[in-house]
Amino acid sequence: MTEEIVVIPGDGIGQEVVPAAVDVLQATGIGFEFVEATAGDHVAAEGGDPLPEETRALVADADATLFGAAGESAADVILPLRDAVGSFVNVRPARTYPGVDAVKPDMDIVFLRENTEGVYAGHESRLTDDVSTLTRVVSKSASERLAEYACDYAPDGFTVAHKANVMRETDGLFRDTVQSVAEENGVETDAALMDALAMHLCLRPEEYEVVVCPNLAGDVLSDLAAGLVGGLGLLPSANIGEERALFEPVHGTAPDIAGQGVANPCATVLSAAMLLDYLGYEEEGDAVRDAVEDGLAHGPRTPDLGGDASTADVTNDIIERL
């Protein structure tokens, strides 16, 4: 049975790195069926919806989707797409690589970010000319589902980020639910205030392996970790649902270098490796990760990593190492 992969390059360097990752997926020899779809600022500029209904419908139906980046319309594209695959967790690994400059070497942390609620399920109102509100939502059921995933993912234990000293009811529910599901599963956890955690990640990142976060906390802490490992050029992510999933680099459209053929494809190639894992091709996923790691240590590098190679040079090097 051929799996159908929807491919959405989007805007900016998405147009360069997504085709590169598709080349790598094709080089695995698995024989996926790729279906290309459009989204992003360039669609809106032509008078369309930044997320056309055909694209949404394709994603909601495919086995997996590989997404590049969207510009100004990012939130209007990526949030409904996460929803279209029924994604309840955003998996964001942040690790350093030998030979790649990092603020903090020896980091290897995976953030498991709640992907459906918090301020992202926010209902906002402008109550008066002076006052606006946003109603943040935290449910026991979403916290449980995330916790079950976390227990499978990290049977050796994890840290739960929260701000329950201020958001007592909502983050209290999140923290307590996640910790009690973990306890039932015999998985050890500790809880950390998100502000203190931001500090500790800078000082002693090697003490953390897996961090389970409410939605916005995960957004901020994973970007902070991206800073500590040296930027977004190497960070993949996966939006996992029960039956489908969406994979995307953590980086954006990089308008300053778009169209020059020098974008670093690694984050998207590593996202494609997470796609392989998700569909059960873990051996191939590992092979892609090894090829990227080898390439970073010994192969050509794009300018963001101090080299002068092109996207194509790096992609071909990865494919040769497979």
Added chain:
Amino acid sequence: MTEEIVVIPGDGIGQEVVPAAVDVLQATGIGFEFVEATAGDHVAAEGGDPLPEETRALVADADATLFGAAGESAADVILPLRDAVGSFVNVRPARTYPGVDAVKPDMDIVFLRENTEGVYAGHESRLTDDVSTLTRVVSKSASERLAEYACDYAPDGFTVAHKANVMRETDGLFRDTVQSVAEENGVETDAALMDALAMHLCLRPEEYEVVVCPNLAGDVLSDLAAGLVGGLGLLPSANIGEERALFEPVHGTAPDIAGQGVANPCATVLSAAMLLDYLGYEEEGDAVRDAVEDGLAHGPRTPDLGGDASTADVTNDIIERL
């Protein structure tokens, strides 16, 4: 006219660093009247309210308050105290010092954190067994007041942190209000998404000088900055109101070293220097900051900075340098 300063050591190392800072304030020769008050876990343990009404009333009436730290009861103590002084901005400078180890040398950033609303003005409910909510509040008036302070504080310009791509109405109101007040005052600003900012602070902190933040964003980003400058031992803060203010180190009670006489008093002494500025003794405030900086470069150091000096050694050294 003698100014009245309320002094609340609180819990843990608060009991050591607050008296040290009072010694430094006394050494300036200004002749304040100090009134000691209690708060924190140790009061609650004796059956009292962690924030006794007498303490709250004293703070609401004094010219300024110097606070140490509180343990488990921190939120129940510090949030009502910020309110008691009518504080609308929390000023949090995060800078590195020559000779003190930092993840990122050359940082010198001041966070101006909105201090009254956001999730801190949160109204929470447990709507059903499954669902809890928190209503986050952002007002034009609070954003304007913060912006006016920021324009005075940073006439050369500042960065506005927000997450208005997701919290469109609330953080949109915050960002737009702050930027339009700045424009009316001829102050340049740029706006930065708080997640991207967390990353950029790790990569290029030297590009930022003053960052104006919603309440929780300021909490997290300033703690992140504390991590980058090497920890909390040197970070002061000021909660500024129209007529009174409260000064506190950013660190907590440090239970692991409390009672040993080795706590680093610098963060509290630097908070006392901000108190001097607030009351109009800017020359004395500068003298205290210079003495701390000199002491860090040439004087004795507490164990958190790799030395073996006591709190008293460091305090006496600062006083001698005044």
